[in-house]
Amino acid sequence: MTEYKGKKNTEKEVAHVIRHIRELLENDEVLPGERLPAERKISADTGVSRAKVRLALERLESYSLVTILPQSGSVLSSQPRTALIRQISSILDGNKYDFNSLVQVRNLLETAAVRLCAERHTPEDIVLMEKAMQDFVDNVHGPLRDEKDFAFHTTIARCCHNSVIYHLLLMITPDVLGFYRRLRACATLPEDVVQEHLKILECIKNSDPDGAEQALKSHFADITAFAAANTNEVPRFRL
Amino acid sequence: MTEYKGKKNTEKEVAHVIRHIRELLENDEVLPGERLPAERKISADTGVSRAKVRLALERLESYSLVTILPQSGSVLSSQPRTALIRQISSILDGNKYDFNSLVQVRNLLETAAVRLCAERHTPEDIVLMEKAMQDFVDNVHGPLRDEKDFAFHTTIARCCHNSVIYHLLLMITPDVLGFYRRLRACATLPEDVVQEHLKILECIKNSDPDGAEQALKSHFADITAFAAANTNEVPRFRL
DNA sequence: GCACGTAAATTGGTTAACCAATTCACCGTG
């Protein structure tokens, strides 16, 4: 009567375990920096198999919220209690972003990237960016258009020498692209896009942050307006 | 001759598998949107146990780079090839951020949050923020000081009604706090911090984005200067 | 020769038993 179900409610059970851990934290049964109950204990308390408990803990570890010590136990990160709780909640919410928020942040990060790039680029950076630019021009009418467009923006983010900007941009990009595709946005003519990219690159090379910011802003003008008009889009993610 | 090793080189083997998948992608052996080799196949190809292969795939799935289909296989996300490769590389690098980059981005995100908050707060938002403010004042000399300080900033991020800003801020906060603690930064007098928080909240309530931005900037002035002076800090994370 | 159904092979998902390192309590010794 194990009543084996081949379904994949793994996600739900993992979420249950994570929620359980959040409750432990909320009820002060474990404090930040302290040891969590053993995997077997959690498994017994929640009724979830140990493998799934393990999965949940590993997930939390990948967010740096717990550290699993090989033969000793799992300890909570020693951040402020509220920070832990909110981050756990954020994981449980599943990161469903709306289009407008995404576009705002993309604007924010890329603007900073472009400015920093203009201020402190090295000669090697210039080479990289011109290569990305040329790559884009060569493919602007081919099937790799989106690919190379993305690569150009990413290269700038890399050349701005701020690792956080680069990584966060990589992180939100899939969601942004998903919306673009779904909403059939980005109808600008290829030639215009090339010109806009060129203008941005030009300002960067001239070490002109304000000009670069302005060029980026007009590059994003259409999509910004579109996003502002299309807020409250149904959020659906995961590939 | 199984030569059982109780060590935890799990991380290294998982990384090996992820690197293997990146190579498949780089060599065009699998394209975005296509099916990956079966877990058992990957396990045989890499010499890593299937459980670890599984772990690697689940990690990639948690970043939305692959989707695991219950009894059918794992398929790559259909983003641009370059995007996938760079995101995988980013995971392999392990997200080691330097202090200066973190502070720059924190500035960026919180500035945007404060402005948005001033522009479009609701009455309920005001209640939440004043409650967070009061909470901070009540604990400014107690052991929960950092906790409540953090909670105040987070509440603003939540009230700005941009889910991406909120989540990204939550995401980088542990790293920021880690640096603060390690570098013994944040030596400002408690009373001054209260005043600065009050000023920010005041501007938000008056729907004055520029004032709020200015108040935030002076709130962050010390740490910004400190971070700029202490770049190239050795990056060490995970709790 | 084509279409359909069936069975075998392949897939991810799950479990339980086992391993070694660590922890901890207890007991003996100084």
Place this chain on the structure above:
DNA sequence: CACGGTGAATTGGTTAACCAATTTACGTGC
């Protein structure tokens, strides 16, 4: 009474066998 060591119990880590759903290939019947 304090200290140190030893062994049992507990910990996370690993493995291999097994499950059901899906896919695939084949053979049968039309």
